[in-house]
Amino acid sequence: MFETYLPVFLMIGVASAVALGMFLATTLAGPKKPSPEKNLPYESGSNTTGANHIRLSVKFYLTAILFVVFDIEAVFLYPWGGMFRDLGWFGFVEMLLFLVILGVTLVYAWKKGALEWEK
Amino acid sequence: MSTTGILIAAVAKILFVLLVVVGAFAPALVWAERRQSAMMQDRVGPHRAGIPLPKGVVAMLDGLRAPLRAGAYLSWFGMFLAVALLAILLLFREEPVLFGLEAKVYYIAIPVLGLLGLVSMAGYKAHTKIVEGGGTITLLGLLHPLADALKMIWKEDFMPPKADKFLFSIAPIITLIPAIASFAVIPFADVLYLDYWDAHIPFSTDPATLESAVVPLQIASLNVGILFIFAVAGTGIIGAAVGGYASDNKYSLMGGIRAASQMVSYEVALGLTIVPCFMLYNTLRLEEMAAYQSENFWGIVYPPLWIPFILYLTCAIAETKRIPFDAPEGESELVGGYLTEYSGMKFGMFFTGEFVEVVVLSALATVLFFGGWDIPFLTHGGFDLPFDWEIAIPGTNWVLEDQIPMAHWGVLAIQVGGFLAKIVVFVWFQLMVRWSLPRFRYDQIMALCWKGVLPLALINILIMALWILGLS
Numbered sequence: 001m002f003e004t005y006l007p008v009f010l011m012i013g014v015a016s017a018v019a020l021g022m023f024l025a026t027t028l029a030g031p032k033k034p035s036p037e038k039n040l041p042y043e044s045g046s047n048t049t050g051a052n053h054i055r056l057s058v059k060f061y062l063t064a065i066l067f068v069v070f071d072i073e074a075v076f077l078y079p080w081g082g083m084f085r086d087l088g089w090f091g092f093v094e095m096l097l098f099l100v101i102l103g104v105t106l107v108y109a110w111k112k113g114a115l116e117w118e119k
Numbered sequence: 120m121s122t123t124g125i126l127i128a129a130v131a132k133i134l135f136v137l138l139v140v141v142g143a144f145a146p147a148l149v150w151a152e153r154r155q156s157a158m159m160q161d162r163v164g165p166h167r168a169g170i171p172l173p174k175g176v177v178a179m180l181d182g183l184r185a186p187l188r189a190g191a192y193l194s195w196f197g198m199f200l201a202v203a204l205l206a207i208l209l210l211f212r213e214e215p216v217l218f219g220l221e222a223k224v225y226y227i228a229i230p231v232l233g234l235l236g237l238v239s240m241a242g243y244k245a246h247t248k249i250v251e252g253g254g255t256i257t258l259l260g261l262l263h264p265l266a267d268a269l270k271m272i273w274k275e276d277f278m279p280p281k282a283d284k285f286l287f288s289i290a291p292i293i294t295l296i297p298a299i300a301s302f303a304v305i306p307f308a309d310v311l312y313l314d315y316w317d318a319h320i321p322f323s324t325d326p327a328t329l330e331s332a333v334v335p336l337q338i339a340s341l342n343v344g345i346l347f348i349f350a351v352a353g354t355g356i357i358g359a360a361v362g363g364y365a366s367d368n369k370y371s372l373m374g375g376i377r378a379a380s381q382m383v384s385y386e387v388a389l390g391l392t393i394v395p396c397f398m399l400y401n402t403l404r405l406e407e408m409a410a411y412q413s414e415n416f417w418g419i420v421y422p423p424l425w426i427p428f429i430l431y432l433t434c435a436i437a438e439t440k441r442i443p444f445d446a447p448e449g450e451s452e453l454v455g456g457y458l459t460e461y462s463g464m465k466f467g468m469f470f471t472g473e474f475v476e477v478v479v480l481s482a483l484a485t486v487l488f489f490g491g492w493d494i495p496f497l498t499h500g501g502f503d504l505p506f507d508w509e510i511a512i513p514g515t516n517w518v519l520e521d522q523i524p525m526a527h528w529g530v531l532a533i534q535v536g537g538f539l540a541k542i543v544v545f546v547w548f549q550l551m552v553r554w555s556l557p558r559f560r561y562d563q564i565m566a567l568c569w570k571g572v573l574p575l576a577l578i579n580i581l582i583m584a585l586w587i588l589g590l591s
Binding site: 056071081 | 122125126129130132133136137141271272273274275276277279280281288291292295296297298299300302303304338339340341342345346347367368369370372373376379380383384386387390391394395396397398401402403454459460462463464465467468471561562565566569570573574577580581584587588591
């Protein structure tokens with residue numbers, strides 16, 4: 001178990017070292033010359049008005065919730081797909097039920113307008 | 120194998136992947152993208168960065184011009200002469216002696232002479248270009264990405280005063296680490312039988328029966344396989360979202376939230392489009408998928424995988440936020456999206472992460488649909504063609520057979536080369552798409568995912584299930 005995952009941790013370690021190295025290089029080597037104009041939030045030259053953390057459309061949160069629902073579906077499908085030939089018709093019918101229920105979820109979200117961005 | 124052995128092998132493989140992917144592929148991709156776009160838009164493109172030579176060397180090169188030109192034209196002429204000789208030899212092949220020399224000599228000498236002609240002409244052209252360019256070696260602009268990286272390190276490291284300092288700093292790191300780390304489970308060649316590395320494994324031998332230390336040529340062979348890539352690559356989304364949130368800029372915030380929303384949507388779609396592949400190969404391990412395709416056919420040959428392949432490419436481009444799916448960083452709407460306030464190498468890290476991700480997704484497309492490291496007719500012993508060939512080469516006693524035996528390391532080297540070549544094709548396709556299509560509107564992007572790709576992917580799973588069950 002440990003020996004299987006050892007190279008993965010090593011790889012993540014090396015990737016972190018590369019990322020940190022790049023980060024440190026630019027932090028140490030890059031000059032820092034702040035000026036009042038430079039410190040303003042960049043909005044193509046016009047002055048910013050109001051708070052910078054604006055309110056956002058609720059659609060983004062709906063998408064996040066849908067993501068959780070369907071990503072979990074994908075996670076369930078992975079092991080099933082990985083041994084589909086061994087499960088045969090039994091596995092097919094089982095997963096069909098699951099997919100139909102989720103299909104209904106998608107249709108419901110669709111009809112409710114959760115997937116509409118134009119309004 | 121002992122833990123030490125595994126450790127040494129892992130370090131060697133990680134260094135190889137880093138060198139190839141981050142060291143060579145990502146910069147070459149940046150170069151190719153600019154070069155291709157320049158060609159398509161009729162511009163000059165990246166070619167200015169170069170290594171300047173000292174004045175004395177330039178003067179010396181200038182003095183060499185006349186003899187170099189003479190040599191180049193002489194060998195160019197020699198090349199045509201060689202081709203003419205070859206034609207004569209082929210016309211009179213019953214008489215394999217020409218000018219008192221046997222035909223075998225010409226078969227070796229003529230290609231060498233031809234190559235010499237090409238090389239000397241190219242050398243002369245390069246020399247002229249260097250001298251006329253003021254003594255700078257430009258190498259087609261291949262040094263441009265390197266110059267860019269160096270420049271980015273020394274650029275001003277700007278941080279907005281009201282930004283969340285910790286999140287702003289950590290966002291590029293979060294983006295880059297998963298992009299590189301997801302390469303850990305991708306196999307780049309068949310397994311290496313360490314004790315036989317320089318030997319020829321006979322065609323009739325089943326390599327599984329060999330008594331030898333086995334090194335799988337992928338960094339980690341995990342039973343969750345592909346799930347690891349999605350788990351790790353999913354972390355990259357946080358980088359873009361956090362970077363946009365922490366920048367204290369409206370454009371950044373909108374770009375970040377758009378990036379997060381688009382990437383999670385397409386992650387679901389991407390995950391579901393490739394489920395038919397696991398069903399066909401009956402495994403989640405990437406090395407077993409490649410092995411299955413090596414023993415049977417490449418995945419793309421099976422009709423139920425045609426639509427998933429197209430969907431996969433669509434999702435892959437959307438997942439890397441490149442044109443036509445670049446609404447999160449579309450410059451005409453959001454300046455630079457979540458990248459607006461980033462400068463220097465921090466911007467470069469987002470950039471590198473994006474390009475590494477393109478390479479990873481291309482590698483995954485190769486493994487899932489195009490056989491991974493598999494090259495047609497290349498078995499563990501060498502090329503094994505399906506014909507019954509025995510072609511004698513005229514004028515010699517050489518015979519071309521249908522089985523071409525090769526050493527084990529040679530087979531593996533060809534497999535690695537083939538794998539990289541397939542990645543290059545997919546990467547090139549993605550950058551061609553990038554410079555060919557206009558940007559989609561954000562609602563179109565989301566509608567394409569949730570109303571188009573996702574239902575199609577679910578239907579494809581059922582089609583694949585029925586196809587497998589119907590055939591068995």
